[in-house]
Amino acid sequence: MLKQTEGSAAVAEAVALCRPEVICAYPISPQTHIVEALGRMVTAGRLAPCEFINVESEFAAMSVAIGASAAGVRAYTATASQGLLFMAEAVYNAAGLGLPIVMTVANRAIGAPINIWNDHSDALSQRDCGWIQLFAEDNQEALDLHIQAFRLAEELSLPVMVCMDGYILTHAYEQVDLPTQEQVDAYLPPYEPRQVLDPASPISIGAMVGPEAFMEVRYLAHAKQKQALELMPSWTDEFKRIFGRESGGLTHTYRIEDADTVVVALGSVLGTIKDTIDGMREQGVRIGALGITCFRPWPTVAVRRALADAKRIVVLEKSLAVGLGGIVSNNVAASYAGSPDLVHTVIAGLGGRAITRASLHQMFGQAVEGRLEPVTFLDLDHAAVERVLAREREQRRSGPIAESILRDLGVVGARIG
Amino acid sequence: MSALAQGDRSGMFQIRIHGRGGQGVVTAAELLSVAAFREGRHAQAFPSFGSERTGAPVVAFCRIDDRPIRLREPIMAPDALIIQDPTLLHQVDVFSGLVPDGYVVINTTRSFEELGLSEFLARFRRERICTLAATELALKHIGRAVPNAALLAGFAAVSGRISLESVNAAIRDRFPLKIADANVAAATEAYNYVTQEMREAAHAQAD
Amino acid sequence: MTYQPIRFYQTGTFTVGNRLLPDDQRSVQANMRRTNSLNSGHRACQGCGEALGARYAIDAAMEATNRQLVAANATGCLEVFSTPYPETSWQIPWIHSLFGNAAAVATGIAAAMRVKGRDDVRVVAQGGDGGTNDIGFGCLSGMFERNDDVLYICYDNEGYMNTGVQRSSATPPAARTNTTMPLGESAGNRFGQGKYLPAIAMAHDIPYVATATVAELHDLEAKVRRAMEFRGARYIHILVPCPLGWGHGSAETIKIARLAKETGLFPVLEAEGGKLTNVSKIKKKLPVEEYLRPQQRFAHLFRDPPRRDVIDRIQQMADRNILRYRLLEDVERRA
Numbered sequence: 001m002l003k004q005t006e007g008s009a010a011v012a013e014a015v016a017l018c019r020p021e022v023i024c025a026y027p028i029s030p031q032t033h034i035v036e037a038l039g040r041m042v043t044a045g046r047l048a049p050c051e052f053i054n055v056e057s058e059f060a061a062m063s064v065a066i067g068a069s070a071a072g073v074r075a076y077t078a079t080a081s082q083g084l085l086f087m088a089e090a091v092y093n094a095a096g097l098g099l100p101i102v103m104t105v106a107n108r109a110i111g112a113p114i115n116i117w118n119d120h121s122d123a124l125s126q127r128d129c130g131w132i133q134l135f136a137e138d139n140q141e142a143l144d145l146h147i148q149a150f151r152l153a154e155e156l157s158l159p160v161m162v163c164m165d166g167y168i169l170t171h172a173y174e175q176v177d178l179p180t181q182e183q184v185d186a187y188l189p190p191y192e193p194r195q196v197l198d199p200a201s202p203i204s205i206g207a208m209v210g211p212e213a214f215m216e217v218r219y220l221a222h223a224k225q226k227q228a229l230e231l232m233p234s235w236t237d238e239f240k241r242i243f244g245r246e247s248g249g250l251t252h253t254y255r256i257e258d259a260d261t262v263v264v265a266l267g268s269v270l271g272t273i274k275d276t277i278d279g280m281r282e283q284g285v286r287i288g289a290l291g292i293t294c295f296r297p298w299p300t301v302a303v304r305r306a307l308a309d310a311k312r313i314v315v316l317e318k319s320l321a322v323g324l325g326g327i328v329s330n331n332v333a334a335s336y337a338g339s340p341d342l343v344h345t346v347i348a349g350l351g352g353r354a355i356t357r358a359s360l361h362q363m364f365g366q367a368v369e370g371r372l373e374p375v376t377f378l379d380l381d382h383a384a385v386e387r388v389l390a391r392e393r394e395q396r397r398s399g400p401i402a403e404s405i406l407r408d409l410g411v412v413g414a415r416i417g
Numbered sequence: 418m419s420a421l422a423q424g425d426r427s428g429m430f431q432i433r434i435h436g437r438g439g440q441g442v443v444t445a446a447e448l449l450s451v452a453a454f455r456e457g458r459h460a461q462a463f464p465s466f467g468s469e470r471t472g473a474p475v476v477a478f479c480r481i482d483d484r485p486i487r488l489r490e491p492i493m494a495p496d497a498l499i500i501q502d503p504t505l506l507h508q509v510d511v512f513s514g515l516v517p518d519g520y521v522v523i524n525t526t527r528s529f530e531e532l533g534l535s536e537f538l539a540r541f542r543r544e545r546i547c548t549l550a551a552t553e554l555a556l557k558h559i560g561r562a563v564p565n566a567a568l569l570a571g572f573a574a575v576s577g578r579i580s581l582e583s584v585n586a587a588i589r590d591r592f593p594l595k596i597a598d599a600n601v602a603a604a605t606e607a608y609n610y611v612t613q614e615m616r617e618a619a620h621a622q623a624d
Numbered sequence: 625m626t627y628q629p630i631r632f633y634q635t636g637t638f639t640v641g642n643r644l645l646p647d648d649q650r651s652v653q654a655n656m657r658r659t660n661s662l663n664s665g666h667r668a669c670q671g672c673g674e675a676l677g678a679r680y681a682i683d684a685a686m687e688a689t690n691r692q693l694v695a696a697n698a699t700g701c702l703e704v705f706s707t708p709y710p711e712t713s714w715q716i717p718w719i720h721s722l723f724g725n726a727a728a729v730a731t732g733i734a735a736a737m738r739v740k741g742r743d744d745v746r747v748v749a750q751g752g753d754g755g756t757n758d759i760g761f762g763c764l765s766g767m768f769e770r771n772d773d774v775l776y777i778c779y780d781n782e783g784y785m786n787t788g789v790q791r792s793s794a795t796p797p798a799a800r801t802n803t804t805m806p807l808g809e810s811a812g813n814r815f816g817q818g819k820y821l822p823a824i825a826m827a828h829d830i831p832y833v834a835t836a837t838v839a840e841l842h843d844l845e846a847k848v849r850r851a852m853e854f855r856g857a858r859y860i861h862i863l864v865p866c867p868l869g870w871g872h873g874s875a876e877t878i879k880i881a882r883l884a885k886e887t888g889l890f891p892v893l894e895a896e897g898g899k900l901t902n903v904s905k906i907k908k909k910l911p912v913e914e915y916l917r918p919q920q921r922f923a924h925l926f927r928d929p930p931r932r933d934v935i936d937r938i939q940q941m942a943d944r945n946i947l948r949y950r951l952l953e954d955v956e957r958r959a
Contacts, residue, residue, distance in 0.1 A: 004454035006447070021739045022732060051735040055728065056766030063725035063763060067696060067732020070719050073739055075732070093721050138487070168489050171443075173450045173462035175485075197694045197717035197733060199745055206697075206720035207707035271487030356490040 001178050007139040007169040008033030010176045011104060011162075014143040016047045017184040018102075018150045020076040022068035023052045024061035028083040029116050030166035031106035035078055058083035062090035062101075069099035070205055072196035074150065076101070080166055081108035084122045088129070091159075095130025095221065097206060098194070100153035100160070102146065103131075107267065107318075108166040109351040113402035117352020118166040119318035120266060124295075124327050130221050132160040132228050133296040135266040137252070139169055140176050144247035145293075147179070148239065150188055152231060156224055157194045163295075165268040167352070179243055187242050225297045232294060250299035253306050255281060256288030261368050262310040263289045264303075264332050269316065269348070269355050276360040285368055292328070303335040312342045314367045316360075316378075318349040325375040341374070348378035384408050429482040430578060431492045435511045436501030436565075439471040444591070445499065445565035446477035451590055452569070452583035453481040461486040474509050481578070495519060497576060499568050501551070506532060518542055522571045522611075524551040524564045544618060547575045547611055551603075558603035559596070570604035574611035581608045651841050652684045659686040659715060661693075666713040667705040671874025673864030673881065674702050674779040676838045678750065681777050681862065684845040686716065688852035689746045694737075696730040698751030698760055699723035701786040702779060724759035726751045727767040730774040738773070746852060747773065753780040753794035757819055768828035771856040775848075778821065778859070781866035789869040793819045796889070797941070798934050799921045801869070806924035811934045822893070825859040829898035832858040836892060838865070839882035843904065847894065863890045871920020883915040888942035891949040906951045912939045 003010075012034050015023075023042065025035035039054075041047040051068075055061045058079050065075040079087060084105055094101050105123045109115040123133060132152060136142035142164040149160040164170060195205060209217055229250060236248040254274050256262055263273050270291045280287050290306045292299070307313060313336060315329035324330070326345035333343040344367060349355045359379050366372045387408050392398045432449060436442035443464040450462035458481050465476035478492045493513070497520035500511055506523075515521070519541065525548050529535045538546055549571040551564030559566075566588055573579045584604055589597045652658050661682035668675035686693050697703045697720045706713040707720065721729045730749035737745045749767075751760055756778040767774055783801050784790040790803040797815040800806050804813035825833045831854040836844040844862065851858040865872065865880040872880050884890035885904065889912060892904035913935060916922040925931045946952050 002454075004451045004460065022735045024732075049739045049741075051739050053731065053735055053770070055731075056769070057762055059725060060728040060731075060763050060766050063721060063728030064732035064735065066721050066725070067719070067729035067734075068736040069732070070729075071694065071733040071736030071740075073736040075736075089722055090725060097719075097721070165489075168463065171464055173447045173460070175454055175459060197719055199692045199694065199717055202715060202717045204707055204712035204714045204718045204720075206703075207709050207712055208704055208720075209709040213709055268489050272489045275488050354491050356493070357488070 012037035014146040021073035024077040031078040058087035062087040078104035080106040106166040115351040124319040136164040250294040252291040254289040259288030260311040261287040432479045432497040433495040434499040441565035446479040448587040451587035521546040559599040566600035567607035570608040671867040677864040684848035698726035698755030700752040728763040731772040750777040785869040830857040833895040837863040837881040888946040
């Protein structure tokens with residue numbers, strides 16, 4: 001059924017259709033609307049049987065999910081930003097224990113300085129935690145990925161994180177095709193756990209493992225996660241047959257057939273990139289895009305294939321490996337058969353900085369002309385940065401950097417773009 | 418930006434709504450997107466993402482198109498502006514980027530002259546600009562100072578880009594019956610008022 | 625099984641000969657059908673109080689729940705010594721997740737059981753004082769506040785023993801640990817305000833709170849059994865001496881635990897719905913010195929010259945407990 005609705009509401013509907021049995025909720029913007037909506041469904045009896053638990057921290061949210069999942073029920077939670085970091089220890093633990101929890105991450109920057117707006121710093125900080133990480137380009141994909149996530153998680157007995165851009169997607173009203181319960185039931189079989197806490201057949205979960213076996217356990221985590229690289233593409237036909245639309249897979253390409261320049265990105269910015277590419281194509285520029293849906297496990301083969309004929313690559317990412325440059329670009333460079341010098345890193349949209357077609361058009365133009373630096377910060381106010389650096393040279397007690405920048409800019413939050 | 422860089426997006430119509438936290442600015446953008454969706458169009462509504470408290474300046478956006486909308490940038494060159502709070506006029510650059518033939522709906526009981534805008538607005542097409550005492554209509558029908566429904570109807574009347582029926586249907590989708598009825602009443606009166614004003618302005622010009 | 629109804633008291637101890645009691649008064653541990661939930665072969669130190677406490681408590685909980693029990697365990701000695709890969713001493717479904725989340729994991733298990741309609745399956749969470757007083761305090765308080773159907777058992781050995789004896793917020797004043805060494809003028813751990821978790825649990829008004837020591841098996845088992853009669857959040861705080869960290873002989877664990885109670889330093893009590901319902905009276909009040917002296921962690925108090933000032937302050941703590949919880953009331957009245 002087509003519906004014009006908020007991204008968070010759409011995701012809540014999708015999660016509810018997956019019949020989660022325990023939902024843990026702790027508020028943090030911008031994921032809050034999702035668990036609020038699920039809480040209403042449970043209270044109203046629309047989602048039953050289901051236990052909706054208001055916990056006291058994100059660490060507890062993931063811990064309750066761990067207990068529920070280990071006891072053999074389908075567990076779900078959602079978080080963002082600081083919340084993901086606060087639960088990080090439990091995030092690794094859920095993966096290490098092999099518990100198929102599904103979690104939405106409404107991507108948001110990490111402080112300090114505190115910032116509630118969108119970028120990918122939170123999810124990418126957890127890239128090695130052992131969770132499968134999927135990134136949605138729009139709200140339809142966010143909805144679909146949640147349904148696929150439960151199946152993938154339970155098939156592999158691994159947790160799955162569905163990442164959607166905070167505010168940009170979670171708070172955006174757009175058209176989505178909501179599936180029926182019958183469709184979801186046809187796609188997602190009931191949860192059959194590989195391990196379960198059951199008095200009828202007692203097992204110990206979470207035993208200490210020493211050097212004699214730890215490597216093997218970690219290897220299995222790696223090998224198991226990589227199985228998703230086979231499973232996800234193999235399920236797209238079935239998804240299309242049941243839901244009547246294309247969804248899933250590891251990557252999506254856009255106009256790359258004859259592209260000399262390929263832009264690689266994750267999440268909702270792909271839409272703006274595609275519009276920019278259309279404009280440049282009209283000017284005769286051979287440029288295309290590669291969207292990464294499945295970031296973990298990293299789809300090495302699919303990326304290599306998509307970039308095989310590219311002469312230069314622009315990795316546009318909403319994250320920063322401080323002291324290095326790009327996180328996604330590092331992964332891309334490792335998968336690119338050509339020279340790593342041809343892989344350009346563009347850090348963009350940190351802390352919600354708008355990524356505009358105008359800026360992308362200009363930057364892509366530089367890339368096409370071979371004038372793009374190895375690492376670029378899109379729309380960086382160089383003058384503001386210089387003023388802070390100059391002040392630090394002049395005086396020892398130069399003050400906090402964030403306040404220093406804001407004082408220079410003079411206004412807070414008044415710009416539209 | 419060059420026209421070419423825009424891609425083929427000539428069919429897209431973009432609305433920017435300015436107001437203050439608590440005035441239903443975000444809801445207005447969402448209602449507008451639902452109204453457009455009901456007319457078989459693609460629409461995208463989103464807020465100016467922020468942890469805004471009651472009273473703080475808030476911006477929300479709505480795009481309407483015949484094709485799926487992929488663009489995620491904020492609306493910097495709106496085709497229409499809805500200004501829910503006239504006290505913002507001298508605080509925020511609400512007119513930033515408004516296209517020359519754009520539409521403007523301002524919630525005020527005062528005239529453009531009184532607002533000090535007549536010179537500025539002379540650059541735009543007079544028949545596409547209107548004022549509306551939306552807060553008064555809201556207080557009259559709803560009993561609360563939430564002018565968004567009336568302003569959406571005013572926008573519908575001045576632009577013809579969306580029908581009053583769709584706006585009212587979106588309101589009924591969203592709110593419980595009693596609140597919906599009150600908002601629909603405010604919207605309908607606003608629509609009729611602006612339509613009448615436009616007609617009189619057109620007659621005045623014809624004279 | 626037949627028994628002889630003979631009353632017989634061993635001299636010099638408070639222990640009642642189990643085999644001589646009627647069936648219903650015998651301890652779970654004395655029963656040949658006990659579950660051995662924490663089975664032999666684990667890697668605990670000789671004389672480990674925590675191993676005793678866990679075995680007593682979980683076996684009692686197993687009997688009380690008709691063996692429908694699941695346990696969540698915090699990181700710590702109990703977890704490490706009971707599950708050296710690839711072995712496990714647990715004869716019950718058991719999960720270890722993290723140091724600070726045992727209460728929350730138990731909440732998740734309880735929620736899963738509720739959603740599955742398995743009201744017969746009960747959940748225990750257990751951890752040491754570090755996992756309870758310190759790092760797991762937030763999750764524990766959350767579980768209490770929501771009144772989740774979990775019995776949380778804290779095995780309190782007054783420090784981080786698993787990591788090599790460091791101070792926790794349950795470490796008593798003046799105790800020597802590797803992070804509170806009595807060097808120079810320092811007399812070991814500082815005198816803080818204390819963090820008496822049973823009272824904090826009672827402040828949540830949860831259905832049942834109790835304290836116990838490994839010295840009194842019947843009392844401990846009775847409290848676990850009582851706890852299982854309630855639904856909702858329950859808390860049992862068990863004092864478990866640690867021969868390694870406290871520096872006492874491994875054969876002295878029970879004796880030290882009993883001295884903690886008999887000096888008034890560790891009140892043994894019960895509370896329901898936030899109200900104190902029962903305290904175990906001190907049979908014969910002993911000075912704290914008798915408790916402190918056999919423990920190496922307090923040895924610096926008894927050098928030449930002894931730290932009378934510090935010992936006196938510890939005595940004051942015991943006296944305040946005796947007053948606050950009326951540990952001597954009946955004795956005083958008789959006098």
